Amino acid sequence: MSGVTESLRVLLGGEPKRVAKKDLPQEVRELHEHKFSDKERIEAIRIELEHKKRKKMPEKKRRLRWAVLIAVNLLFVVSYYFDIQLLEGALTASRFAGFHMADLNSALQVMLAFKHVVINLLIGTTTIFVLWWLLGGRTFCSWVCPYHLVAEWAEMLHLKLREKGLAKDIQFDRRTRSWLWLLFAVLALATGYTVYETISPTGILSRALIYGPGVALVWVGLILLFEIFFSRRAWCRYACPIGLTYGFVGATSPFTVHYSLPNCYHEGECRKVCLVPHVLDTVIKGKAQAMEVDIGADCTRCLRCVDACPTGALTFKYKGLGDLL
């Protein structure tokens, strides 16, 4: 349970807790001491990384994830366009084969603003809660949210521009997202309007795909420009309350990315690709507090770190399913 508390604390914006070397479990201390004695292994990893850098290995899991994300969003579009009524509505609320689903953050906004919950909304909210608890919470972000995809493309551009010194990466306090979450909840409650929905790039993009584009896309464009030139992945990292909502859901999810200290040689490749590098604090040399660690709730399970890790120290696992995956 303390793991969950710590994971929630980091999710809300707290700095990952660090333990003094002398307080680490003995096996962890011993491992840290002996790990780098295997010079051959270290050299092999170095060569593999060089090779990876030169050859630009395809990120297979990323492609799969993009395919899933596009497929889910296209399903909405196709369902409406061909009137097959398979997945009606948009990401904020929908029906899958007639069964209600409601985005948790949108539903929360409506409940707070309207102060009245009809049974269909309750069914939809519960369904989505269970679904995303099973699938990992913020999995919604990286595997479904259409803004995440365009933000990933913007991020690629951002990194290229950074190399040339044409963009910078302003870091904000991660607690900003928690404050915004609270602020939007209070605003919905106090004003009676679903204030966040007005600027939600997730809702705007989902509706634009299904019902056609509009002026609202300008807002999404502005956020993307900000991310490209001033701050890497700023919306997802520092602002989006939807991500935090799903983060809460995923805090106890059985689906996690798993870190195995004995396999890690601390090259830091995983942290370079990670949307939320603070969840990978544990991979920094000397930081791991146990031999095996589950990555925290803020992780979107995008699995880029799994692809990036040259030594197989990061894997994904589904608790209770053992090695079936």
Next chain:
Amino acid sequence: MSKKPRLTPKQRARRKFLGSIALAAGVTGASLLGFVPVAAKRLNERLRPPGALLEEEFLAACIKCGQCVQVCPVEAIKLADLTDGFGVGVPYIEAREQACDFSCDGLQCVLACPTGALIHEVAFPSQVDMGIAKVVAPAKCLAVQGKGFKGLARGPDFKGKLRYAEIDRWHPLQVADHPYDLELCDLCVRQCPIEIQIADCAKEDEKKRESLGLVAKRQPGECPPKHAIELQPIDTGDGVKRMKPVILEGCVGCGVCEMICPVEPAVIVIDSRESREKSRGMRA
């Protein structure tokens, strides 16, 4: 970059703190701009789908998913853009382009709404309160002028649809495919869904009485209890037969009269303001 003086950790923390405040303020400020169109009461003129709660409640309850859009057989419902502020993604109807003609009978949009923003208690068109028709330019009305109407009500390029039940009970048809030839223009009355329903109910009653001597059993509201619109004769003493459209208590504001009116701009339009500010989506 290297020319800049190095910041102490304290300065850096301070900068990050101020930056974060600015970011939060920017995001919140941007979202609150959505209040402008609401404060200007601009949205209260929007014709909302059947069963829409009071404007304020409606904006709160709507989850902006567009399921109502998807089920409407005449595609009358659209989603508002960001220019509607807090009303972004909220459904509305542009009656002149495509009115709600109740082709679906069972108020599909109401059934589709997952949050009750379209109140689930309405079951029949006559219970709806979207607004009320108003004759805004009586002098331009063809019937008032004693004129008939021949041809396509809205021209050959008009995209709007209506249910012509006598032709096809189940599929709405293009208005542009249905020319009229009327001695005196009565399109607003002729196509009024409430009036059509009253006539249908009467016919059904008649049939039942003839064959079985019974009265059809119906749910309250299934047959509109009150007329919505009629033509009343006016006498100007010049011997020309003239009529004027008069809106009655049974009008629900669906907008079909506004859509079908062949005069440009429409002589009859829906005023939704009062119902958006007073009615809770259905008639008392």
